[in-house]
Amino acid sequence: MNRNVFFAWWRRFIRYRVVRLYLNAGITFYREGQLAAARALTFSLLFAVVPILAIAFAIAKGFGLDNMLEQQIRTAFATQPEVTTFLLNFVHNYLMRTQGGIFLGLGIFLLLWTLFSLAGEIEGTFNKIWKIKQDRTIYRKVTEYTSLFFLLPVLLISSSGFSIFLTSFVEKLPDVFFLHNSLLKCLQLVPYLIMVCFCTGLYFFIPNTKVKWKSAFFAGLPVGLALQALQYVYIHSQLYLSGYNAIYGSFAALPMLMIWLQFSWYIVLFGATLSYLHQNREALGVPLMQSACRKDRDELCLQLLCVVYKAFERGEAPISVDRIAEDLKLNPSLLKEALELMQSLPFLLYLDQERYAPARDPRQLTIGEVIKALDREGQALHFKQLNQAFSAYRIKIFEQEAAKCLVVDYLSL
Numbered sequence: 001m002n003r004n005v006f007f008a009w010w011r012r013f014i015r016y017r018v019v020r021l022y023l024n025a026g027i028t029f030y031r032e033g034q035l036a037a038a039r040a041l042t043f044s045l046l047f048a049v050v051p052i053l054a055i056a057f058a059i060a061k062g063f064g065l066d067n068m069l070e071q072q073i074r075t076a077f078a079t080q081p082e083v084t085t086f087l088l089n090f091v092h093n094y095l096m097r098t099q100g101g102i103f104l105g106l107g108i109f110l111l112l113w114t115l116f117s118l119a120g121e122i123e124g125t126f127n128k129i130w131k132i133k134q135d136r137t138i139y140r141k142v143t144e145y146t147s148l149f150f151l152l153p154v155l156l157i158s159s160s161g162f163s164i165f166l167t168s169f170v171e172k173l174p175d176v177f178f179l180h181n182s183l184l185k186c187l188q189l190v191p192y193l194i195m196v197c198f199c200t201g202l203y204f205f206i207p208n209t210k211v212k213w214k215s216a217f218f219a220g221l222p223v224g225l226a227l228q229a230l231q232y233v234y235i236h237s238q239l240y241l242s243g244y245n246a247i248y249g250s251f252a253a254l255p256m257l258m259i260w261l262q263f264s265w266y267i268v269l270f271g272a273t274l275s276y277l278h279q280n281r282e283a284l285g286v287p288l289m290q291s292a293c294r295k296d297r298d299e300l301c302l303q304l305l306c307v308v309y310k311a312f313e314r315g316e317a318p319i320s321v322d323r324i325a326e327d328l329k330l331n332p333s334l335l336k337e338a339l340e341l342m343q344s345l346p347f348l349l350y351l352d353q354e355r356y357a358p359a360r361d362p363r364q365l366t367i368g369e370v371i372k373a374l375d376r377e378g379q380a381l382h383f384k385q386l387n388q389a390f391s392a393y394r395i396k397i398f399e400q401e402a403a404k405c406l407v408v409d410y411l412s413l
Helices: 003-014 017-031 034-047 049-062 066-076 081-096 105-129 138-171 179-187 190-205 213-279 294-313 321-328 332-344 367-375 388-404 407-412
Strands: 348-351 355-358
Touching (some): 017 034, 017 213, 034 049, 034 105, 034 213, 049 066, 049 081, 049 138, 105 138, 138 190, 190 213, 294 332, 294 367, 321 332, 321 355, 332 348, 367 388
Antiparallel strands (some): 348 355
16 A cells, blocks of 8 residues: 555544544553553452452342352353352351451451552542542542442342343243344343443542543443453453463462453553543643743633632632633633642632632732742742842732732733
8 A cells, every 4th residue: 555545544534533532542541651550450459359249249148149149250260160169268258257247346447448448549540540639538438439339239230130130031022023032132232231331430430520421421332342342251261271270270360360350450541541531622732731831821820710719709609610611711621730730829729529719818819929929839940140130120020010909800900
């Protein structure tokens, strides 16, 4: 193929918005070090396997579905029955050391600490992808994570039971115009649908920010299908491990398990990057705060401070990032960097749900104070010879004159 023809075809190909999003997601995924984050999450998940299974079996036992859950685990590790039996016995012994329920005392503390640590690490990774520096509060972590730990096994087990019920129900139907076989083939898509819904909920719930359902589903659909396909490959690849049992024994399943978990995290974190870029796709190609010129950086900071302080003076509730972006007609992703800068100085207070309030009295904060703080942002260079005349000139213009104007009056100047 002619090189010019190839490059012309490639340029037309990357013009498509979806293709550009996937390409940018792949580049961002690699540049931001998500490969290392996936490896860290793989080891964290391995340490949390027993607590996760313990919670799942405890809840499944309450619904009478513990035998079905055990059968699914044995099916997934069919080539390694010794490892599966050892793991399940360990979990069952863990559950039996209780009185009247699941865990008491130190046992339940260690269980919850392991699960909360894993959930916190996952949230931290997602927040890093979404450029969010503020994690959930302790109260929100306790309430939301606890709900997630107990609701998720119920939903997964219930969906699995519902799938089995539908399959048995369809098998009893008479075969009318090939309807019986068609329905059975459609039911084979139920696990894929469940995985897509799970991934969509993951991308919607985990980041400590407002994620749109459209962006969560945009990433949840391909990630759910990819994870289900990877699981299919993993289960069937274990058939080839039987020849290595004589050499490695029970350890033959461990390398494949770690590879499967690591590639699963690769896919999940790529999907998180994809959902972020989809929601903030207008920001692709928009200059970042670090590369913005001094004039535009000062202008942006003063404008957003004016919007927040004026809303406070009008007696309105703490203003959200989306509302500020709407008032200033700016991209939210660019605005978040400026808001974090104003929070660190500090001129703004960060509240829950990405809302901001003034950190100073609106009738005392002047433009000169803001410019002076922005001047000192960053690392100072200690010059041996400083032009005193120029320093005095800057103070006269940027501090003395600007000190006469309040921030709340900036947009009306």
